[in-house]
Amino acid sequence: MSAAMLALHRVGIRPRMRGRELVLLLVVAIALTTGWASLQSFRSSQLEVGDAWLLATYLGALAAIHLGFVITGRRMDQILFPASALLGGLSVLIMHRLPQDLAVQSIAGRVLELGPLQLLWVLLGFGVMAATAILVRSDGWLRRYKYTWAALGIVLLLLVFLFGEVTGGARLTLTIGPISGQPSELLKVILVVFLAGYLAENRWLLATSSTSVGPFKLPPLPYLLPMLAMWGLALAIVIVQRDLGAALLYFLVFLSLLYVATRRASYVVLGLLLFVAGGAVLYQLFPHVQDRINVWINPFVDPQGSGYQIIRALYAYGRGGILGTGLGAGLPQVGAVPSIPAIHTDFIFAALAEEMGMLGALAILGLYVVIAERGFRIAATAADDFRALLATGLTLVVVVQAAIICGGNLRVVPLTGITLPLISYGGSSLLVNGAVIGLLLALSDRAVEPPPPGARAGVARRLGQRVRRAGGKFEEAIS
Amino acid sequence: MDVFTLGLWALRIAFVVLIYVFFVFVARALWQDLRAGVAGAGRPLARLHVIGAPEGRPSPGTSIPLDAVNSLGRDVNNSIVVDDSFVSAEHALLTFRGRAWYVEDRGSTNGTWLNGQRVEGLLPLGYGDEIQVGQVRMRLERARQE
DSSP states (O other): OOHHHHHHHHTTOOOOOOHHHHHHHHHHHHHHHHHHHHHHHHHHTSSOOOOOHHHHHHHHHHHHHHHHHHHHTOOOOSSHHHHHHHHHHHHHHHHHHSOGGGSOEEETTEEEOHHHHHHHHHHHHHHHHHHHHHHOOOOHHHHTTHHHHHHHHHHHHHHHHHHOEEETTEEEEEEETTEEEOHHHHHHHHHHHHHHHHHHHHHHHHHSOOEEETTEEEOOHHHHHHHHHHHHHHHHIIIIIOOHHHHHHHHHHHHHHHHHHHOOHHHHHHHHHHHHHHHHHHHHHOHHHHHHHHHHHOGGGSTTTTTHHHHHHHHHHHHHTTTOSOTTOSOOEETTEESSTTTTTTTHHHHHHHHHHHHHHHHHHHHHHHHHHHHHHHHHTOSSHHHHHHHHHHHHHHHHHHHHHHHHHTTSSOOOOOOOTTTSSOHHHHHHHHHHHHHHHHHHOTTSOOOOSSOOOOHHHHHHHHHHHHHHHHHHHHO | OOHHHHHHHHHHHHHHHHHHHHHHHHHHHHHHHHHHHHHTTSSOSEEEEEEEOTTOSSOTTOEEEEOSEEEEESSTTSSEEOOOTTSOSSOEEEEEETTEEEEEEOSOSSOEEETTEEOOSEEEEOTTOEEEETTEEEEEEEOOOO
């Protein structure tokens, strides 16, 4: 053992090799370098790697994070990080390839264009991921204050309702001083934390029914209220924020978690019925919902207007074919106009599918499947209900979002504007998804603090009991 | 076909193929995990030693092997059927999660008891602890090393 190792041991740090992760990261590095070479060679018409500082910085950061995990000796999942790293690398690559003036921002006196700007956000996102994975050693701060988190989420939502700025027809962006961001990204994590806490505590009660309405067996009314509140929240987001994607994501994640916690299909059926009913009413009342559905059913009715974006994307898949046009050889813009509006955010999947072909697109979907597999495995081996539900929820937030936007891009489901996790351009999305992956890694660590024995009678729990007691009285009064 | 066109084509195909190579490595890791899981599958995680059962089902002195999830109760669909007149159909759940054993009551009429204390919520238990469902007393023991 070397002197450096001994010194580390003395301060309580025991490095631990992460062989599997290292091998996978090497494959990621080779794949990304090949992609970069293919792009640069196409641009300069000679076989070369070219000036690769963007890629080199990214790979350097990956190596640093891996080293950080090794030195701190964390026994975490070894596949989740390389899979995320490959997605992040594809993001850096495709942003470098797209027209650089799609997003320009000046930070600290330097003007950054799309490629470097995205690299900065990806690095910050992965920084958050590594920090979360290494520093989170206990889940008490999430477990104990679930009602506080829920309150925070509602405050965040109200702030957006009141002060949000409208971008692309949806009220999404919140600006506080110099910082602007999209709180709906953060809200999805807060929602999962709250639901995991609530369901872990009331799982048995929700799973053993007592009242029945028609063919459905339902839990007592007070336990049903959060479900209805959730449904109302999704509707409110659609009406006030015009953010169909976020509403769909929240509701799907909520229903899935409810099913995972209770194993009762009747809740899912009921939830879907509520969803269809709500959707039908919204379709009648709001023209922007009608637009989305009509464009989905037949975009060619208005090819130069509302159908333009999706038709362009369909053409792009056609140009790409099975093997793709190759990086750089696609058609991202006609003259100075991007051929697909919002190609760097909502339609990044179309850009990748055009240049990497169907095989590349399937590979990207496969990476999300890998993330899902790891996430659900972490959930299955979790030490208690809260952790299992939290890991399930965090995994669902990432992969359901990917499914919604990829499905929208491919015209499988109506298009709703949300980001493709870890790939789309955008700071809020990358930071939050980084934190989600980081939390999953922390939950997979076999050396984290074991869960507290039994249920704790904390302030929040007592408050919850009081609310439930009041709800119970209310039910007695009306029955 | 000149060298450049061929080289560019090769690079472009190699890029997509390498992502699939990544999947091959992931699949290999999964396969190894799976094999490790199968290798340890024949061995029970722990045993439940029956100390006392006045009605004789299960008979005292037997040692029941445990899986990761064990349901206890009088119903025949439980993984451990405890046929005692004071036991509910779905009585209790004994689970191995992460590194520890946990016991929880499934809303039974007469309750589940851990070392003489009534189980409420999820309680961790160690080897040597005593569980009582109905009139049946059982002790959690390590799986014997072969």
